[in-house]
Amino acid sequence: MPRLVSHPDEVKIVTRRFGMGAAQIDRYVELGGYSSARKCIEQGSEWIINEMKASNLRGRGGAGFPTGLKWSFVPKQSVKPKYVLVNGDESEPGTCKDHLIFLHDPHSIIEGTIIAGLAIGAKMGFIYLRGEYRYLLEIMEKAVADAYAKGFLGKGIFGSEFDFEIITQTGAGAYEVGEESALMESVEGKRGVPRIKPPFPAVVGLYGGPTVINNAETIATVPHVIEMGAAAYAAVGSERNGGTRLFGVSGHVERPGVYELPMGYNLKKIVYEVAGGVWKGRGLKAVIPGGSSTPVLLPEEIDIGMDFDQVGKAGSMLGSAGVVVIDDQTCMVEFALRTISFYQHESCGWCIPCREGTDWLKKSLTRFHAGFGTAKDIDNIKYLAENMMGRTFCPLGDAAAMPILGFVKKFRKEFEEHLNGNPCPHAKHVDLAVV
């Protein structure tokens, strides 16, 4: 069972029911659950969307798109049925926040899905979990069955005239399916390759109908926004970044864990105070701020607020808020190799720059790390990565290229140390680092 952590600076909104047995429907209701859905039935679509806009809630999957605005793009009238699709494919290395939400508070995801459905006029929602999360899928399935039994799902939910169905679905192993158009392909029973955009899912989505796709954390946050009121929720965070974020801290820290902190909370404090500092009394070499695809930050660059805009200004991204801390005994070439090995494995092959780029980057970095690189290789790695950027249907190509560019730019010296047949000064896993 994943360990829960706590820190005095935490503001527990999304995590407030964690560890309180809220996976049981009666307990969830006792703790205030499903009151937001009832309120939304009374208030109606326009009010919900205005509240979401005013809350400054932004997509927790990584892109940070304003949720209320996304919902407002769905056309009011549609010949085809509309859908809500909850993205719980959580596969970005460094990210394990949705894992805890599914485990401790599955009904918040159901309630958020209902509210999204009311907002856009959908009668069906899908909750998609990555295939590895089977035990969490079972928790989710029980929660959905309980909600049906209570009349919170199905015909005339909560005694209203609204109908709403939820289908839970398992994936079967694919990072790529976390991209929204690939996710729809997977739900439709196909290979998870991306679709070209436009049209955007809000207009032509699942089964050709208008579809809102939100990350599981975003959806779980929605009932809390309604409960607190948009203004109170927005006030917790920083400018244009409402509320809190579940920061999954991992790597070389004393107290790894998922901490719920206000948007804009200082990254240096996350590393040194909340997570207890670098482990074993070692020094800090680097921090990945938001999952493996976000460019690396140096120790002198982490005195920043963790919201979408401030991390962007610092040259990286808030992403999935998976903070990966790296100590001073780590080989960054090896780290880069392990990162690109992942993207090479997950590239679906649909777009050639991503398929070929990830493959050649992995080959180059493998050779380089083994001590067979040349000075020209460093620029070649950079050149390959630069030529993937912006040249693929979905963001996986960028997600693979961005971190590599960051490693080469900020740790060029470490790359140079591997030249001239020098064995890696840190590495232990040369022969293994191939999946």
Place this chain on the structure above:
Amino acid sequence: MSLETMSVFSPQLSARFDALTAKYPVKRSALVPMLLYAQDEVGYLSDAVIGEVAARIGITELDVRNVASYYSMLRFKPAGKFNVQVCTNISCMLRGGYEIFESFREELGIGHKGVTADGVFSLEEVECIGACSWAPAIQVNYDFHDELKPELVAGIVAGYKGKAEAKPEAEDLHA
């Protein structure tokens, strides 16, 4: 062809598939879950499994294979009864994921994608399994084991070995 008499699946799984294909707006949406559930029961996607899934959904076997080959959890060869999946992605790597993989390799005497001679265990190095803050982590079938240390590996293997010996014919091993 009568699916009732020819089915490679248990009556329970057949009933589950009927329910799955009925609940989606489009039948084909059940394909990916069906393949994974079929694999859980049969052990892998055999020709018979692919044939029956194709027939139940009403698409070609080629189409099923085309989809199945995309998903990393789906396999076309049997794995061990207990498939040990060791994450070595960044968060696990930083906290000793490769050492955990090494320990399993030594304990089981097999490498990446290997299966033990008695068919009880298989070993796989896998990508991120979403347990980064509790690294290093592994999954044995669907069970998570987190915050591991190399010295815990022998105990984990012994635990599953005991399960395999206690219930050699159990159908529930993948649950």
